[in-house]
Amino acid sequence: MTYFTGQPEAEIRRRKMAAMITQLAPDNGYTQSTLDDVRFLRSDVPIQQTPVLYEPSIVIVCQGRKRGFWGEEMFLYDAQHFLVVAVPLPFVSQTEATLEEPMLAVALRLDFQALADLLMTLEIPVTRSNMPVSMASTPLDDPLGESVLRLLEALRSPEEARVLGPGLLREIYYRVLTGAQGATLRAALAQQGYFAQISQALRMLQTRYQERFEVAGLAREVGMSVAAFHAHFKAITQMSPIQYLKSTRLHHARLLMVRGGISAAAASAEVGYESPSQFSREFKRFFGRSPVQEALFMQEILQLSPAVGMAG
Structure with a gap:
């Protein structure tokens, strides 16, 4: 495989990522990698606004552009940006892509046990001063970009994926936990404050969605008053518990x-x-x-x- 030289480091990295994901995900839609927590997303055609449900994950867009509409907010996660979704969230997604330049991304499902172990190792204090956001997009910096690139390279070989993959995922978690979006994950993992209480309620709704729920019962299960539960639930998800x-x-x-x-x-x-x-x-x-x-x-x-x- 031939890579490009004489261009800024970020552009070289983007082209390498695109070439490898094109090889690993030849078809549209989601493609499961050899690691359970890693999937690829490819679209050769634009996709108009459609509701999607994101599980807790890190989504790295390597090529193309996606727009997210979340409540009244709209945000972009362009090529060489990554999106952190700390809790399961529904929103409206729009993909910009062409056959010549498809949208290519890699999605890493969050392993909360691995993240919690890493957080304990880091010994980073978690404060309640600022309410973390549930979902945000950030440019891919060089250290995180290089970590993702090494993961993609390993995923081309089943043996390397099996041997090196878990360590490379841990490296990516480390980069995110210590980066601009680390506060959101740290608050959710530390089980402190309103964010963690609402996260607990979201997990119940995601795993027991077939059941009947009353808002008062949900609030009671997570130890909040109904009024506080309503207010903080909407602040985090942009919708009511019933919605x-x-x-x-x-x-x-x-x-x-x-x-x-x-x-x-x-x-x-x-x-x-x-x-x-x-x-x-x-x-x-x-x-x-x-x-x-x-x-x-x-x-x-x-x-x-x-x-x-x-x-x-």
Whole structure:
């Protein structure tokens, strides 16, 4: 493989990253790497605004541009930027890409046990003075960029990925924890302040979304008053607890239809809806398309074969 010389270091790194991700992720959509916590994202075509649900992760955009719309805020995460999502968050995403210059990214699912062990080693104090943000985009600096580049190089070899991958992920976690966005992860990991309490509630909603929830019960489980819970939940997620639960259910239902090939009626029951007609109404209002239309649209983007017998 030939790399480029005579250009700024960051541009050389971008081209190297793009070349390796193109090799590792030849198809549109998500491609799982040989490491469980690492996936690649590729899009050869622009994708208009569509709701997505990001799990806690670090997303490094190597080429192309993505826009995120979160509540009333809009932010960019361009090439050579990285996004840290400290808690599971739904937002609206838009991808700018072309066949000649596809959007290429790598997503690292956060291993909170590994992060907690690293935080204890660093012995960095965590204060309650400033409320960390739930999601932010930052330019990739040279140390973090070189760490990501070494991870991509290792992922081209199954043996190197197995032997070197865990250490390289730890190196990337270290760079993020000690960088501009480290405060968000440190607050969530240290289980201090309102941020950690809301994070606990989000984990319950993400893992038990099929259940019935009352706001008062959620607030009680995390040790907050209802008023404080409402206020801090909205500050962190840009939505109310009920809106968050509804968004989570709809995202999981879409995934079941797209990846699992089940019907809208089956998906609605699986995620906790008692009324298929209510599910269809809320799904169309949220995604802008009916369940079947959205499933077919996503399968086309991801270049998946339509599921046989999909209905509803």
